[in-house]
Every structure is written in C-alpha cells, then in structure tokens.
Amino acid sequence: MSKTVLVTGGAGFIGSNLIRWILSNRDWRVVNLDALTYAGNLANLRDVESDQRYRFVHGRIEDAALVHAVLEEHRIEGIIHCAAESHVDRSIAAAAPFIETNVRGTLVLLEAARQHGIERFIHVSTDEVYGTLGPDDPPFTEESPLAPNSPYAASKAGADCLVRAFVHTYGLPAIITRCSNNYGPYQFPEKLIPLAIANALDEQPIPIYGDGRQVRDWIYVTDHCRGLVAAYEHGRIGQTYNFGGRSERRNIDVVRAILRLLGRPDSLIEYVADRPGHDRRYAIDCSKAERELAWRPCVTFEDGLAETIAWYQNNRAWVDAVRSGEYRRYYEQQYGSRHRTVAR
Numbered sequence: 001m002s003k004t005v006l007v008t009g010g011a012g013f014i015g016s017n018l019i020r021w022i023l024s025n026r027d028w029r030v031v032n033l034d035a036l037t038y039a040g041n042l043a044n045l046r047d048v049e050s051d052q053r054y055r056f057v058h059g060r061i062e063d064a065a066l067v068h069a070v071l072e073e074h075r076i077e078g079i080i081h082c083a084a085e086s087h088v089d090r091s092i093a094a095a096a097p098f099i100e101t102n103v104r105g106t107l108v109l110l111e112a113a114r115q116h117g118i119e120r121f122i123h124v125s126t127d128e129v130y131g132t133l134g135p136d137d138p139p140f141t142e143e144s145p146l147a148p149n150s151p152y153a154a155s156k157a158g159a160d161c162l163v164r165a166f167v168h169t170y171g172l173p174a175i176i177t178r179c180s181n182n183y184g185p186y187q188f189p190e191k192l193i194p195l196a197i198a199n200a201l202d203e204q205p206i207p208i209y210g211d212g213r214q215v216r217d218w219i220y221v222t223d224h225c226r227g228l229v230a231a232y233e234h235g236r237i238g239q240t241y242n243f244g245g246r247s248e249r250r251n252i253d254v255v256r257a258i259l260r261l262l263g264r265p266d267s268l269i270e271y272v273a274d275r276p277g278h279d280r281r282y283a284i285d286c287s288k289a290e291r292e293l294a295w296r297p298c299v300t301f302e303d304g305l306a307e308t309i310a311w312y313q314n315n316r317a318w319v320d321a322v323r324s325g326e327y328r329r330y331y332e333q334q335y336g337s338r339h340r341t342v343a344r
C-alpha cells in the first residue's frame with residue numbers, strides 16, 4: 001500500500017510545487033495542512049485538487065488538537081514540514097509571527113510526530129541560518145556554525161535546534177534540509193525574482209536594495225522538491241543536508257537578466273534604501289546531498305529563469321489575483337475566516 005505523508009504549508013510556493021511533484025512521481029497520498037495566510041493560495045493547487053490521493057486540511061500547525069487529529073484520521077506515516085513565515089522583510093517589520101509559526105508550530109509538530117510514531121520528519125530549513133559570507137569565503141557546509149542575522153533566520157535556526165534536540169533526546173527519525181534561494185512558478189511576488197518579473201511586465205519600477213551587489217545562490221524549485229523527497233527516502237536520520245543550485249548571482253545581474261529577457265529597459269531599476277542587517281552573500285556546498293542522496297541540481301539558472309518568466313507571462317491572471325487580493329476572497333468563501341478542519 002502506498003504511504004500517506006503530511007505536507008505542511010502545501011498551499012505556499014515550495015509546498016505546492018512539492019505536492020505536484022510527489023503526485024506525479026510517487027504513488028503516495030498527500031495531506032496538505034495549511035493555514036492559508038497571505039502566502040497560502042489554493043489556486044496554486046487547482047490542477048491537483050481533484051486527485052483522489054490529495055486532501056486539504058485548513059488549519060495552523062500550532063493547533064495541537066488539530067495536528068493530532070490529522071495524524072490519526074489520515075494515518076500519516078511521514079511529515080515534510082514546509083509551513084513557515086518565510087519573508088525576511090516581514091520579519092524585520094514584525095518578528096512575533098515568525099516565532100509563533102516557525103518555532104512554536106514546529107514544536108507542536110515534533111511532539112505530535114513523536115507521539116504518533118512517524119517514520120520520517122523532514123524539516124525544511126534554509127541556508128540563512130548560517131548567516132552571511134564574504135566574497136572569497138568558501139560556501140556553507142553542514143558543519144558551518146549557525147549565525148542567523150534576521151528575525152526570520154533566527155526563528156528557523158531555533159526550529160532547527162528543536163529538531164536536533166528531538167532526534168538526540170527522543171530518537172525522533174528527523175532530518176534537516178537547508179536550501180538556498182528558490183525560484184519558479186507560483187512564487188509570491190514579494191520575493192525578488194517574481195517581484196521583478198511582475199513589475200517588469202507592468203513596466204513598474206523594480207526596487208534594488210542598497211548597491212544590488214548582494215549574492216544569492218539560486219535553485220529552481222523542482223530541484224529542491226526532488227531533494228526533499230530524496231532526503232525522505234535516502235537520508236540518514238539525524239543528519240542535515242544542504243541543497244543549492246551552484247548558481248551564485250548578484251541581485252543586480254538577476255534583475256538585468258529579467259529585463260533583457262522581457263525586452264524592458266534598465267531604467268526600470270530603482271535603487272532604494274538597503275534592508276537592515278542585509279546578508280551580503282549566500283553560497284551552498286551541496287556535495288553531501290550529491291554523495292549520499294544521489295541528488296544534484298539539474299536546471300541551469302538560464303533555463304530556469306526563462307521557464308519562470310514564461311510561466312508568469314502565461315499566468316497574468318494568477319499574479320493579478322494575488323496582487324488584488326482576489327485569491328483570498330476565493331478561500332474565505334470556501335472556508336470562512338475561522339480555522340477549522342476541512343477534509344475533502
């Protein structure tokens with residue numbers, strides 16, 4: 001019989017791409033537990049919502065009674081934990097929701113996973129827990145010390161420490177993954193690449209923080225999704241695996257490439273005040289995942305960016321609905337504003 005996994009945060013960017021990838025490539029059943037915050041959008045899953053192997057449950061991961069009910073009712077065997085407050089700028093404006101979801105929510109899931117004898121718990125973390133690099137520093141490895149610089153990164157590092165403690169203390173079969181910057185279809189247009197594409201399409205200014213020479217290591221989202229499933233299937237319990245795209249790019253070069261591909265002028269670039277505490281450079285050494293998980297990033301940045309731009313060009317209605325808030329009206333009609341279990 002095929003296994004049933006719980007994906008938390010499955011209505012977000014990575015979670016929705018992960019659910020689509022699993023349903024296409026494995027015979028697993030998937031339950032998606034998502035609070036439908038501003039970042040959660042059921043339109044991201046419209047093409048799979050009638051799949052018999054897929055179920056959606058509306059609710060928060062901090063709701064212990066709901067989490068227990070979901071694990072029991074759906075006989076969940078494994079968890080891939082994507083749910084999070086994920087945007088650095090929002091964490092700088094208000095840190096508390098990041099502690100609530102990323103730290104307290106993760107604790108609730110860990111306790112429930114322990115009590116229900118879950119076979120695997122994949123904790124989806126980030127390279128931001130390692131802090132920042134200088135221009136000539138070697139990339140982060142799994143041995144790099146934790147040095148989070150934003151409230152978001154601190155909340156993810158806190159969650160990582162809880163996962164580690166649950167493995168060490170209770171023998172929970174958990175694995176931590178730390179990935180670099182993802183891009184691809186269905187990414188909320190507050191993050192650099194979808195924001196730049198959406199603004200360029202509308203001929204609106206594109207804000208560049210500071211001098212624009214900060215470096216990120218970009219990975220196409222399906223490469224990350226394959227890595228998460230590889231960690232579930234082949235990862236060693238208690239280990240951490242880095243995922244990256246081996247595609248370091250300066251922000252300004254990313255935005256210029258987008259403008260070039262869309263035939264828009266560089267004059268749309270608008271230099272604005274820098275992000276407080278802005279990390280200068282991230283780079284990931286993912287050789288451990290390549291060695292142990294038989295995984296590697298397959299999509300080049302050039303191919304992935306062209307695909308992503310094409311997706312946003314062909315899905316203007318999705319962007320318009322997100323920007324107008326229309327997507328929220330859809331689910332408020334369906335699910336109301338209160339959190340409750342919905343098994344469909």
Ligand code: NAD
Nearest residue numbers: 009011012013014035036037039040060061083084086182
């Ligand atoms: P996202 O913001 O697009 O989606 C987050 C999802 O979690 C949304 O659907 C939201 O509704 C849901 N959610 C938020 N709070 C919740 C709660 N309390 N209970 C239940 N659901 C809740 O995020 P993303 O970019 O898809 O990131 C997914 C995960 O991957 C996060 O853990 C993030 O830290 C990690 N990550 C992201 C990146 C990246 O580049 N986007 C890179 C590395 C790691």
Ligand code: DAU
Nearest residue numbers: 086087088126127128180181190191192207208209214251
């Ligand atoms: O590294 C992994 C992380 O990548 C994930 O853990 C986070 O969830 C995800 O949000 C992302 O964090 P970043 O802060 O790196 O991503 P963001 O898209 O917000 O910004 C990318 C870079 O672009 C960063 O250096 C800030 C800059 N930037 C961003 C925005 C939104 C701009 O210059 N202008 C902008 O308008």
